[in-house]
Amino acid sequence: MCSRCKRLYPLGSRCEPCASAGAKRREQKRKHTRPSAWARGYNADYRKARAAILAANPVCSICNARPAATADHIVPLSRGGTNEMRNLRPACGPCNFSRGNRAA
Template identity: 85%
Template sequence: MCSRCKRLYLLGSRCEPCSLARAKRREQKRKHTRPSRWARGYNTQYLKARSAILADNPLCSICNPQPASTADHIVPLSRGGTNDIENLRPACGPCNFSRGNRTP
Protein backbone atom coordinates (compact mmCIF):
# COMPACT_ATOMS: atom_id res chain seq x y z
CA MET A 1 0.00 0.00 0.00
CA CYS A 2 1.33 3.47 -0.94
CA SER A 3 2.11 5.56 2.14
CA ARG A 4 0.84 8.76 0.46
CA CYS A 5 -2.29 7.94 -1.56
CA LYS A 6 -3.15 4.57 0.10
CA ARG A 7 -3.44 2.75 -3.26
CA LEU A 8 -2.41 -0.87 -3.35
CA TYR A 9 1.16 -1.21 -4.48
CA LEU A 10 3.47 -4.19 -4.05
CA LEU A 11 7.01 -2.74 -4.06
CA GLY A 12 8.43 0.04 -1.88
CA SER A 13 6.55 2.50 0.26
CA ARG A 14 5.13 4.67 -2.57
CA CYS A 15 3.49 4.04 -5.90
CA GLU A 16 5.20 5.34 -9.04
CA PRO A 17 3.05 8.51 -9.48
CA CYS A 18 3.62 9.50 -5.84
CA SER A 19 7.37 8.79 -6.13
CA LEU A 20 7.62 10.97 -9.25
CA ALA A 21 5.66 13.78 -7.60
CA ARG A 22 7.94 13.64 -4.55
CA ALA A 23 11.05 13.77 -6.73
CA LYS A 24 9.64 16.78 -8.58
CA ARG A 25 8.93 18.63 -5.31
CA ARG A 26 12.46 17.90 -4.08
CA GLU A 27 13.97 19.23 -7.30
CA GLN A 28 11.93 22.43 -7.10
CA LYS A 29 13.00 22.90 -3.48
CA ARG A 30 16.68 22.58 -4.47
CA LYS A 31 16.29 25.30 -7.11
CA HIS A 32 15.05 27.81 -4.51
CA THR A 33 17.98 27.58 -2.12
CA ARG A 34 19.79 30.72 -1.03
CA PRO A 35 22.97 31.60 -2.95
CA SER A 36 26.32 31.43 -1.16
CA ARG A 37 27.74 34.41 0.73
CA TRP A 38 30.26 34.98 -2.06
CA ALA A 39 27.52 34.97 -4.72
CA ARG A 40 25.53 37.51 -2.67
CA GLY A 41 28.49 39.93 -2.61
CA TYR A 42 30.16 39.24 0.74
CA ASN A 43 33.68 38.94 -0.68
CA THR A 44 37.19 39.72 0.53
CA GLN A 45 36.62 43.47 0.21
CA TYR A 46 33.64 43.19 2.59
CA LEU A 47 35.59 41.09 5.11
CA LYS A 48 38.45 43.61 5.23
CA ALA A 49 36.11 46.59 5.56
CA ARG A 50 34.09 44.76 8.24
CA SER A 51 37.15 44.09 10.37
CA ALA A 52 38.24 47.75 10.04
CA ILE A 53 34.76 49.03 11.01
CA LEU A 54 34.50 46.74 14.05
CA ALA A 55 38.03 47.59 15.22
CA ASP A 56 37.33 51.32 14.92
CA ASN A 57 33.94 51.37 16.66
CA PRO A 58 33.01 48.37 18.85
CA LEU A 59 29.47 49.57 19.71
CA CYS A 60 26.30 49.19 17.64
CA SER A 61 25.52 52.39 15.73
CA ILE A 62 21.78 51.67 15.84
CA CYS A 63 21.12 50.88 19.52
CA ASN A 64 24.51 51.98 21.02
CA PRO A 65 24.71 49.94 24.28
CA GLN A 66 25.18 46.57 22.56
CA PRO A 67 28.63 45.48 21.31
CA ALA A 68 28.78 45.34 17.52
CA SER A 69 29.35 41.92 15.99
CA THR A 70 28.44 42.58 12.36
CA ALA A 71 28.85 45.30 9.74
CA ASP A 72 25.55 46.63 8.41
CA HIS A 73 25.24 47.94 4.85
CA ILE A 74 23.64 51.39 4.93
CA VAL A 75 22.41 50.88 1.35
CA PRO A 76 21.89 47.09 0.99
CA LEU A 77 23.79 45.21 -1.71
CA SER A 78 20.51 44.13 -3.28
CA ARG A 79 19.52 47.80 -3.67
CA GLY A 80 22.76 48.84 -5.38
CA GLY A 81 24.97 49.35 -2.33
CA THR A 82 28.66 48.50 -2.27
CA ASN A 83 31.13 46.97 0.16
CA ASP A 84 33.01 50.28 0.50
CA ILE A 85 33.84 51.33 4.04
CA GLU A 86 31.63 54.43 3.62
CA ASN A 87 28.59 52.17 3.12
CA LEU A 88 29.18 50.08 6.25
CA ARG A 89 28.45 50.77 9.91
CA PRO A 90 28.88 48.62 13.02
CA ALA A 91 25.74 46.87 14.26
CA CYS A 92 24.80 44.16 16.73
CA GLY A 93 23.27 41.01 15.28
CA PRO A 94 19.63 41.68 16.29
CA CYS A 95 19.66 45.22 14.86
CA ASN A 96 21.30 44.14 11.62
CA PHE A 97 19.07 41.10 11.03
CA SER A 98 15.83 42.90 11.93
CA ARG A 99 16.64 45.70 9.49
CA GLY A 100 16.74 43.30 6.55
CA ASN A 101 16.72 44.77 3.05
CA ARG A 102 15.45 48.24 3.96
CA THR A 103 17.29 51.50 3.53
CA PRO A 104 17.42 53.83 6.56
Protein backbone atom coordinates in the same frame (compact mmCIF):
# COMPACT_ATOMS: atom_id res chain seq x y z
CA MET B 1 2.17 -1.06 0.21
CA CYS B 2 3.10 2.56 -0.64
CA SER B 3 4.48 4.35 2.43
CA ARG B 4 2.74 7.61 1.48
CA CYS B 5 -0.72 6.83 0.12
CA LYS B 6 -1.04 3.25 1.55
CA ARG B 7 -2.10 1.74 -1.79
CA LEU B 8 -0.89 -1.74 -2.57
CA TYR B 9 2.26 -1.58 -4.65
CA PRO B 10 4.56 -4.57 -5.13
CA LEU B 11 7.90 -2.82 -5.79
CA GLY B 12 9.77 -0.36 -3.60
CA SER B 13 8.44 1.78 -0.78
CA ARG B 14 6.35 4.20 -2.90
CA CYS B 15 4.08 3.87 -5.89
CA GLU B 16 5.01 5.68 -9.09
CA PRO B 17 2.63 8.69 -8.64
CA CYS B 18 3.85 9.33 -5.08
CA ALA B 19 7.51 8.97 -6.08
CA SER B 20 7.21 11.46 -8.95
CA ALA B 21 5.24 13.92 -6.77
CA GLY B 22 8.02 13.78 -4.17
CA ALA B 23 10.65 14.42 -6.82
CA LYS B 24 8.72 17.47 -8.07
CA ARG B 25 8.46 18.88 -4.52
CA ARG B 26 12.20 18.43 -3.93
CA GLU B 27 13.02 20.15 -7.25
CA GLN B 28 10.76 23.14 -6.44
CA LYS B 29 12.27 23.45 -2.97
CA ARG B 30 15.79 23.45 -4.43
CA LYS B 31 14.87 26.27 -6.83
CA HIS B 32 13.70 28.53 -3.99
CA THR B 33 16.79 28.34 -1.79
CA ARG B 34 18.76 31.44 -0.93
CA PRO B 35 22.02 31.99 -2.85
CA SER B 36 25.28 31.61 -0.94
CA ALA B 37 26.83 34.58 0.85
CA TRP B 38 29.56 34.71 -1.80
CA ALA B 39 26.96 34.80 -4.60
CA ARG B 40 25.16 37.66 -2.81
CA GLY B 41 28.36 39.77 -2.71
CA TYR B 42 29.85 39.03 0.72
CA ASN B 43 33.37 38.33 -0.53
CA ALA B 44 36.92 38.80 0.79
CA ASP B 45 36.68 42.61 0.44
CA TYR B 46 33.61 42.61 2.68
CA ARG B 47 35.29 40.40 5.29
CA LYS B 48 38.33 42.71 5.47
CA ALA B 49 36.20 45.84 5.73
CA ARG B 50 33.96 44.18 8.34
CA ALA B 51 36.96 43.28 10.50
CA ALA B 52 38.29 46.86 10.31
CA ILE B 53 34.88 48.39 11.14
CA LEU B 54 34.34 46.12 14.15
CA ALA B 55 37.89 46.71 15.44
CA ALA B 56 37.47 50.50 15.23
CA ASN B 57 34.03 50.65 16.88
CA PRO B 58 32.82 47.62 18.88
CA VAL B 59 29.41 49.16 19.80
CA CYS B 60 26.28 49.05 17.61
CA SER B 61 25.84 52.35 15.79
CA ILE B 62 22.05 51.92 15.55
CA CYS B 63 21.03 51.26 19.18
CA ASN B 64 24.30 52.21 20.94
CA ALA B 65 23.50 49.60 23.59
CA ARG B 66 24.82 46.21 22.48
CA PRO B 67 28.20 45.09 21.19
CA ALA B 68 28.49 45.07 17.41
CA ALA B 69 28.84 41.64 15.85
CA THR B 70 28.06 42.46 12.21
CA ALA B 71 28.78 45.18 9.67
CA ASP B 72 25.61 46.77 8.33
CA HIS B 73 25.46 48.11 4.76
CA ILE B 74 24.08 51.66 4.78
CA VAL B 75 22.97 51.18 1.18
CA PRO B 76 22.28 47.43 0.82
CA LEU B 77 24.04 45.39 -1.83
CA SER B 78 20.65 44.51 -3.31
CA ARG B 79 20.01 48.23 -3.88
CA GLY B 80 23.34 49.02 -5.52
CA GLY B 81 25.53 49.48 -2.42
CA THR B 82 29.14 48.40 -2.23
CA ASN B 83 31.43 46.72 0.29
CA GLU B 84 33.51 49.88 0.74
CA MET B 85 34.29 51.15 4.24
CA ARG B 86 32.15 54.28 3.80
CA ASN B 87 29.08 52.10 3.14
CA LEU B 88 29.49 49.96 6.28
CA ARG B 89 28.74 50.63 9.94
CA PRO B 90 28.95 48.42 13.02
CA ALA B 91 25.67 46.86 14.15
CA CYS B 92 24.46 44.24 16.58
CA GLY B 93 22.65 41.24 15.12
CA PRO B 94 19.07 42.25 16.10
CA CYS B 95 19.44 45.77 14.69
CA ASN B 96 21.07 44.60 11.45
CA PHE B 97 18.63 41.76 10.78
CA SER B 98 15.57 43.90 11.54
CA ARG B 99 16.55 46.45 8.87
CA GLY B 100 16.21 44.04 5.95
CA ASN B 101 17.30 45.62 2.67
CA ARG B 102 16.20 49.18 3.45
CA ALA B 103 18.64 52.05 3.05
CA ALA B 104 19.60 53.89 6.22
